[in-house]
Amino acid sequence: MIPQRHVLLINPTITKRRSARFPLAVLNLSASLDGRYTSSIIDGNVDTDFVSTTLRALQTGRIDAVGISVMGGPQLRTAIFVSRAIRERFPATPIIWGGHFPTICAGPSLNSPYADYAIRGQGEETLGKLLDTLFSGDTDELSTIAGLSWRAGDQIVHNPNRGFSPAGLGRILPYERLGNPRQYIAKTYLGRHTTGYQAALGCRFRCTFCGVAAMFRGKTALPDPDRLDRDLQFLTTQFGVDAIQFFDHNFFDREVDTAPLLEVLAKFQLPWWCFARSDALLNLSERSWALVKKSQLRMAYIGAESPSDWLLHDVRKGTSTDQTLAAVELCRSHGVTPELSFMLAPPQDPEGETERTFEFIRHIKRIHPKTEIMLYVYAPLPPAPGSKNLPVERAVGNLRDCTGAPLVFPTTADEWAEDEWLAYWCHTDAPWLSPRLRSRIRDFTTVLGCRFPTVTDIRSPSWGKATLSAMAAWRYRLQRYERPWELDFSKKFIRLWDPRVSGL
């Protein structure tokens, strides 16, 4: 019998060990290859020397291809690092990139000496087909694989997109391939043994600024309630899970589909957190809210984005500011903390919109002080290859830097990994921000974060958070945000947790 070919799947470091959660992308890919290829996983979030581990694995001579998961931002750097090391030592090994970065930036991914193939969108079927082609040696087939970008001589070819697949909802994840799965179950403000978990796939909306829309193009699929039941049973009995952070792109869909999932959650009563939309929450009946309460939903992350309806319309959000306010009220009355995210400094009116957002946040804090606030800079990404997306093209087509020159996105992965573009991908900076606006955003973020330390921060001591809050109170009250040097200084000793960087 011919031994099956072996694929090494790598999740390069994106966060510290204590923030590491199940690397769902590589777990799903690994499960999808079963029966055709064997696979193993290296996770840079738990293996601090994952590059050496990778090279040692390749040294055995038993690895036929490497698949690397790449999100833009800090993970791009570690992905480049490991890819370069593999290329240098094992130049014949095919290196396949997949994930959010190659989905949007397939061209820049392949404009590098270390990635041979870029898989766009959901990766399972495309990866299987690519491996079949590579191992059969029939490279003529490459042009037939939907969702694949590849090099034909010195040309980069983007094959058509692959259609949405709900197949992931039927998969059982091979947690045991992570060595010690329990190291991914962490203490958070939700519980002592919190897991990350994904119930549904995709999102039916196509907001122009969102990476999820680039990946799923408006498609979604919800799981069978029995699957959720079975998985929660497994996670609670095998790993002692007592709280869940749902990684679903959008947990609350149409009530008729979501209600059976809420029934399951109400049965388990594990405190939970999820992504949600204000309109979906407003559409829930009292019966569903009763289930939400019983199931112990602690916090819902809602993309409020902006205090201006024209901007919400422009980015195709599909919700209004009135709905944001109504959802805050509804969450408050049902004991759920709303966590609102905002996009500051859109290029149409960076200063004006930023100030209006600060005012809107102050208004919300007056209505419901426990509302959590996540601040990002509006930073739309280029359209993904293979899809004609006019609204996204329009959103990025007229971008200019702060000197008025047209904005030119990087053309290589290395360039995307430079400080300026890394910050852009992480929504912490954009080229059209003036130095004054940049400081204004930084100062407001500091004062707000100290005045209202996030409840998700269980690492900083309570006395430290109370001290910072008291110190920031006068600045917040009088709106004197500028140069909060005393808060910056104190934060050197009392380190606050930033959920934008590390999650819960």
Ligand code: B12
């Ligand atoms: C968990 C998570 C994190 C965790 C990382 C994991 C951990 N704690 O261990 C943390 C908190 C660190 C994180 C950070 C960031 N995140 Co994050 N994160 C997520 C989240 C919620 C879940 C990821 C996940 O497990 N998905 C489930 C898996 C199955 O899906 P997947 O990763 O997309 O994988 C599929 C495909 O992409 C593809 N694929 C993926 N890898 C590979 C590899 C190969 C070889 C192939 C073939 C295919 C392939 O196939 C997979 C299966 O279909 C997603 C939202 C979401 N639901 O995806 C956001 C998300 C991925 N994050 C996002 C972003 C932007 C970030 C940040 C870069 C910026 C920010 N401020 O949010 C930061 C970086 C912070 C920093 N350090 O400065 C965006 C990405 C959008 C984009 N265009 O890049 C998302 C989609 C959230 C959103 N709605 O905007 N994140």
